């Protein structure tokens with residue numbers, strides 16, 4: 001599934017690459033299709049991308065499963081990608097992740113927010129940190145987590 | 154401090170074209186368009202400058218640029234590596250956010266030297282804010298007519314585009330990155346052929362790190378010798394160091410190569426109060442760990458860190474104080490490589506899994522005495538047996554952690570718990 005609006009964006013990406021190399025736009029096409037489909041990719045999305053970029057379905061499926069930013073199951077409205085790698089771990093990320101998960105459970109926010117432990121997000125000077133959908137949140141502590149979560153609707 | 158890539162960082166609106174120009178930005182590019190430079194002269198200045206690749210491997214940039222068959226007919230490419238994903242590394246993000254025009258100018262200069270009229274900046278998928286900053290800067294550069302076809306009637310063309318990743322550390326490896334731009338899984342290619350001969354879409358390609366490209370305009374405007382003199386022998390210039398972990402004020406610092414580690418630590422506010430320094434990973438998670446004593450006596454340049462037993466890498470200094478359990482720290486790193494191995498080479502795919510699982514069972518209290526030797530034997534079987542350096546990167550920390558902190562591993566295996574955590578909790582150590 002790809003919306004007309006997404007097709008226009010994909011066309012802009014295709015124009016960045018040499019003629020005949022429209023496959024280079026596959027990563028963006030999958031991201032857009034994922035948004036159009038409500039946050040995850042299903043077989044129809046992969047087929048639509050393959051069709052639009054004139055690729056084989058298996059080549060698109062390979063990309064969709066190789067990279068981490070694609071989902072293959074429905075997701076909550078907000079995904080908290082919490083870094084648990086070394087610099088964040090040294091700054092207490094593990095305890096904060098436990099805290100956040102307990103809070104989501106206690107407040108029954110599981111359908112709104114989901115938490116995923118991820119590797120270094122390249123913002124280690126702001127450890128501990130997480131990414132919620134597109135945005136980075138750095139120098140986290142329990143109080144900041146409370147504020148951020150209460151701001152999510 | 155902050156003389157090159159971070160030149161604009163303390164100014165208002167550091168990322169804008171106006172600020173960049175106020176600091177001499179695009180001067181060199183304009184001179185090139187006016188015919189005042191030759192590729193040979195630029196390569197000479199870069200060689201004099203001692204600039205070495207800031208992506209981690211430290212290969213001399215001037216030499217790399219001289220390898221491109223610039224006069225060969227047909228399309229050639231320059232590619233910037235902004236995939237920054239090595240744990241502890243977070244400098245390219247700030248270059249893109251605060252000085253994106255330096256990257257653009259550096260890449261345009263590269264295009265001129267390499268005879269390439271098209272460039273791509275590969276930005277990691279999670280970097281949304283840096284991506285929008287870079288895109289905005291690109292739009293400004295196009296608006297001013299500094300990029301595009303037949304720029305200012307010079308007969309020269311350079312088109313620059315960003316490409317976004319989608320979450321895969323391996324795409325920081327240069328040939329995996331090329332595969333990724335081509336719309337494939339990011340699996341490294343066999344080398345040779347090197348990208349300078351067969352690169353993106355099969356064409357000659359030069360790949361450099363964001364910081365390498367962003368350093369070029371300043372080097373050319375002040376001269377290669379100026380840059381070389383900022384640093385020390387074999388390590389020219391200034392470098393961004395990301396100081397993270399157990400320090401009071403974690404930050405990126407652009408300082409001269411050769412600065413004593415202890416001064417850099419002081420700039421970051423020192424270790425947390427009441428704590429003492431225990432260990433330092435000087436160049437990002439792939440580089441061997443050093444003890445406090447060794448680190449406190451080294452200077453931050455390629456030779457000194459190598460002499461100390463590690464590598465400067467990407468300048469990602471991870472500081473650990475005496476509260477750190479080294480068994481847990483290593484387990485976390487092992488998990489990273491296990492997660493990020495692309496799965497192409499058996500020693501790496503299987504070996505990283507073995508390393509992680511053995512360490513995991515140790516921290517779960519199920520370690521066996523033979524596990525230490527097993528770890529050493531697994532890491533030894535990975536090193537040198539893979540297509541790309543991810544395997545080595547996964548293996549090297551293991552040996553160094555075991556060499557310097559063997560007693561912690563032995564204790565964990567024997568007692569099923571961390572000697573450090575026991576100490577921290579005030580329990581008596583038996």
Ligand SMILES: Cc1cc2nc3c(=O)[nH]c(=O)nc-3n(C[C@H](O)[C@H](O)[C@H](O)COP(=O)(O)O)c2cc1C
Pocket residue numbers: 205206207208209210211212234235236237238239322323324325326327328360361362363365366541542543546
């Ligand atoms: C597993 C792996 C990951 C890498 N990740 C990066 C990265 O995120 N950024 C980078 O610039 N170089 C990275 N490199 C190094 C690149 O392969 C390449 O050497 C570098 O981009 C060349 O640019 P430079 O000469 O300017 O350093 C990585 C290498 C390996 C083996």
Ligand code: FES
Pocket residue numbers: 083084085086087088089119120121122123124127129240241242
């Ligand atoms: S280790 Fe958490 S952002 Fe780098």
